[in-house]
Amino acid sequence: MIKFSKEQLKIPKMMRPVYLVTAGESEFRRAFPEKRTEELCVDAMNMAAELIGMSPAEMKSYIHSCYYGHFADHFGDQLLGEALIHDRLGLDPLGNVGVKTGGATGGSTLWEAVKTVASGYSDCALAMGWERMDEVPTDEGNHLISCAADKDWETPLGHIYTGYYAVMAQKYWQVFGKSEPSFRRTMAEISVKNHGYACHNPFAQSPMKITVEDVLKSPIVANPLRALDACLMSVGAACCIVADEKTAYKMCKNPLLVYVAAGSHTLRAGDRRDMEIPLLPNEKASQYKDLEKRFPGAGRYPGFTGFLGARMCAYYAYRMAGVKDPNVDFDLVELHDAFTISDIQTYEDIGIRPYGEGRTYVESGDCYHTNPHTGKPGQLPANISGGLIGCMHAVGATGLMQVAEVALHLWNKHGKIHGDAKRWKSFGKTKPKDWKDLQVKGAKRGLAISHAGVGSHVTATILVHPDHQLKGGK
Amino acid sequence: MADAKKKAPSVKVVNNRYKVKGSFHEATPNAPIINEKGKLCGVTNPRSMTYLHSYGKDAPFFEGIAKGILRGTRCDNPKCESKGSIYLPYRIFCPDCLKEMKIVDLTKVAKKTAKIHTFMITERTGAFNTLGIPIKFINIEIDGVVTILMSYVVAGEPEIGKRVVPVFRTKNPTYTITDLAWVLEGTPASKLPKGFTF
Numbered sequence: 001m002i003k004f005s006k007e008q009l010k011i012p013k014m015m016r017p018v019y020l021v022t023a024g025e026s027e028f029r030r031a032f033p034e035k036r037t038e039e040l041c042v043d044a045m046n047m048a049a050e051l052i053g054m055s056p057a058e059m060k061s062y063i064h065s066c067y068y069g070h071f072a073d074h075f076g077d078q079l080l081g082e083a084l085i086h087d088r089l090g091l092d093p094l095g096n097v098g099v100k101t102g103g104a105t106g107g108s109t110l111w112e113a114v115k116t117v118a119s120g121y122s123d124c125a126l127a128m129g130w131e132r133m134d135e136v137p138t139d140e141g142n143h144l145i146s147c148a149a150d151k152d153w154e155t156p157l158g159h160i161y162t163g164y165y166a167v168m169a170q171k172y173w174q175v176f177g178k179s180e181p182s183f184r185r186t187m188a189e190i191s192v193k194n195h196g197y198a199c200h201n202p203f204a205q206s207p208m209k210i211t212v213e214d215v216l217k218s219p220i221v222a223n224p225l226r227a228l229d230a231c232l233m234s235v236g237a238a239c240c241i242v243a244d245e246k247t248a249y250k251m252c253k254n255p256l257l258v259y260v261a262a263g264s265h266t267l268r269a270g271d272r273r274d275m276e277i278p279l280l281p282n283e284k285a286s287q288y289k290d291l292e293k294r295f296p297g298a299g300r301y302p303g304f305t306g307f308l309g310a311r312m313c314a315y316y317a318y319r320m321a322g323v324k325d326p327n328v329d330f331d332l333v334e335l336h337d338a339f340t341i342s343d344i345q346t347y348e349d350i351g352i353r354p355y356g357e358g359r360t361y362v363e364s365g366d367c368y369h370t371n372p373h374t375g376k377p378g379q380l381p382a383n384i385s386g387g388l389i390g391c392m393h394a395v396g397a398t399g400l401m402q403v404a405e406v407a408l409h410l411w412n413k414h415g416k417i418h419g420d421a422k423r424w425k426s427f428g429k430t431k432p433k434d435w436k437d438l439q440v441k442g443a444k445r446g447l448a449i450s451h452a453g454v455g456s457h458v459t460a461t462i463l464v465h466p467d468h469q470l471k472g473g474k
Numbered sequence: 475m476a477d478a479k480k481k482a483p484s485v486k487v488v489n490n491r492y493k494v495k496g497s498f499h500e501a502t503p504n505a506p507i508i509n510e511k512g513k514l515c516g517v518t519n520p521r522s523m524t525y526l527h528s529y530g531k532d533a534p535f536f537e538g539i540a541k542g543i544l545r546g547t548r549c550d551n552p553k554c555e556s557k558g559s560i561y562l563p564y565r566i567f568c569p570d571c572l573k574e575m576k577i578v579d580l581t582k583v584a585k586k587t588a589k590i591h592t593f594m595i596t597e598r599t600g601a602f603n604t605l606g607i608p609i610k611f612i613n614i615e616i617d618g619v620v621t622i623l624m625s626y627v628v629a630g631e632p633e634i635g636k637r638v639v640p641v642f643r644t645k646n647p648t649y650t651i652t653d654l655a656w657v658l659e660g661t662p663a664s665k666l667p668k669g670f671t672f
Contacts, residue, residue: 003555033507034515077519142600152532153563156650157626158609159600164624167613171592174634222596270563270613270622297634304592304613304622 002275009278011319012261013474014118019248019255020463021124021241022059023404024048027427028205028236028392031134037076038088040237041130044397045089048239051413052252060089062243062251064122066096069109069129069396074144076132085128102148103336104262105129106238106399107450107459111260113242123247129396130237141233148453150268162230165454166222168269169341171304173224175297176356177341184224186359187340188215191228191389193368194337198386200436202424203401205232205392207432215340229340231388238400240407256410257464257473258403259320262457263312269304269454277301278308278315280351282325287354295356307342309458310349310451317460318351321445322470326351327366327380329470331443332409334402336451336458337387346449350460352380369438377441384409384438399450403461406446410465414439444468485526498524534577535564539654540647542671544584544640546619547575559620580616585639585672587617588656593632604652606667612656614638625651629665630658645669 024047026040049059066089068082078084082098101108106129113127133141143159154164177183192212198204210228218228241251248255266272277288292299302308314326323329333352337343347358361382365371368378385391385405388398408414415437417423424431445468448461464473483496502520509515529536538545546562554571560578561569568575591613599607610627628641637659646669647653655670663672 034509137601139599139601142598143602144600146600150563151527152529152536153651154624156604156652157611157624158596158605159603160596160598160609161600162598163594163596163609163611166594166596167592167611167624170594171634174592221598222594268563268624270624271561271565271569272622273559273620 002273004278011474012316014114014259014320015120016118017245018114018117018242018258019245020258020403020407021243021248021251021255022048022052023240023400023407024051024238025203025397025401025404026237027203028234028394028401030205030233030235032235033134037081037130037132037237038085040235041085041089041128041239044128044237044239048241054251059241059251060091062124062247063091063126063241064094064124065116066091066094066126066128067099067109067112067116068096069099069105069127069400071100071102071105071131071395072133072144074147075135075141077135085130089128091126101457102452103338103393103395104399104450104452104457104459105396106401107260107448107461108262108399108457109396110240110242110258110400110403110461111262111459113240114258114260117242117244124241124243124251126239126241127400128237128239129398129400131394131396132235133233133394134235138233153268153270161453162222164269165339166225168304168454169222169225169339171297172341172345175295175305176358183359184216185212186362187224187229187344188212189362190337190340190343191215194383194387194390195228196390197369197384197438198390199432200438201386201391201418202420202427202429202431203392204386204390205234206386206390208390225339225341231338231393232391234392234394236392236394236397236401238397238404240400240403254411255466256407257466257469259317259462259464260459261313261316261320262459263309263316264457265302265308265455267454267456272302272304272308274300275302275308277355278311280311280314281318281323282327282351283354291355298356305345306355307345307349307451307455307458309455310346310449313449313458313460314350317462319472320474321462321464322473323462324470326447330380330445330447332381332384332406332440332446334385334406334446334448335382335387336398336449337383337389338393338451340389343387346451350447350449369440381440384414384440399448399459399461402448402450403463406448406463409440409443410446410463412439412443445470483524492526494526531566532564536649536651536653539642540644540649542581542642542644543579544581544654545577546580548578549573550576560618561621562616562619562623563621580619581640583618584616588614588638588640590632590634590636590638591615591622592634593627595632604648612638614656626655628655628657628667628670629661632658639672641666641670641672643669644671
């Protein structure tokens, strides 16, 4: 049984408030045979500057330290790629450092940038992330990804990360999904939703108009997961710029308060010991007393059905921002939908639904921009960007893309940015005739979850419009 | 060809240093990547390398499975609140008190009590895979062990809760985790893959 000390459960404290000033993204694709990584990073920087009406040079003049998220050196075959990008962005001689936490790299990069501003070390910091996953054939790429598992105890077993991950999916599928065809269809709905939202996002890699049946007929990856249940393998870049209050209001009119917290759990899922469920503000211990009775096999926490890292980053971040109930306090979320089933697991880990009831977030229609059952706005729309399934998973950039997308809603610029026909054209695409403005009207607060593999690292980033701070928010 | 004459790579430890013999890497010529308009847009960078990797104090585990012995570790520190916890995957230090743990033989208890916590069957593998396809991944609960080992099944169809017994590649072992595999309880020796024994 793992126990935590009071000191370990201390709610993280920032020495001063930190604001998100601006953010940017490149286009995302499976491959860019004719673009260097620095070109993608400059695309993201240019968008960030454009959003606040500054020239890139003017925006850069505020930046004091830089954090670079790039997970897989071996994909790009370039050590110190961070130094290379830093130079190409013209940010020398500022201090900079690389951040690597697998799939959570983007979120962790922002975590570092926010802390440097919160501490007073810098008044303005850049968090830039990217990934280059097109420089090796897919099977070698699978091997390189499997190197993120334990190289002695796991990697030699097939050199396929999906295998180490999917055992957790299988457990959730049988214990909480009860292997029900209706649960399988609920999983498929997430893919339909996220590929569908990607149709309205010019940055997105995989816009698709598909049905539940299409998902259920797609090739099996590892039962019950099929190809259309899985996230994309992507190339692209995204960035966020954070600052203290004074600098933030100098740089723009509408900065957003930003809180980031991180959690972790063992690299090998097999090392996870039994423990009590750490509770979020909207939960009570009593509600889980009969969990094993309701869902035989669920007695072991987090076992293979939950991500403790996700639970812990929410545990810290909600209390930092004063969040009492994510369903009520957030207007939208961007979650790490690596697979449809892990998306459902995350709903529970971060308290959108209690453990065992994640599927109802989809089935109720609450996770949609427009609830398909009522035609009214969804209670808490998820992954309007298309998420990792529809938009991209360019690992080091993913967590930053999510934050950029949430911020666009809070700035009420989502429609303007995504609906700009010139932007579509600049990516070699045509704006769809049936393009929809998916702006969440009146969005005040949002959440982004950035997650690594079987859950070794997870971050929660909360964005809050300064006029709509929650009671208890620090 | 010159390649045929090259000696197979080998490594020894002499005076606490690696002493390598043979060819560990090949220089393969690169090639241009040409776009659809016939213009250069990049190059290939082929490379093969061999890493020299220390198992450190995990070595007894990998030596053990090559001999048909499944070893775990146990915290025996009387001051540790997790005293008595047994770990497999094997770990050198207790995750709570950081004292070096005692190696324990789990072969018998695994044979008697191991069961499948979860599993996954996949046809997909990455480059350099040496396992047969499909791979039947399992995670294994063993009585008294606080963790859940990942491994694979080489005979029988995995299901959650089913009993399994360990088998070991004792003939021509690779000294990697692939030397340990599992079969459904009741599998006869005749069904074991070449090189594996109970």
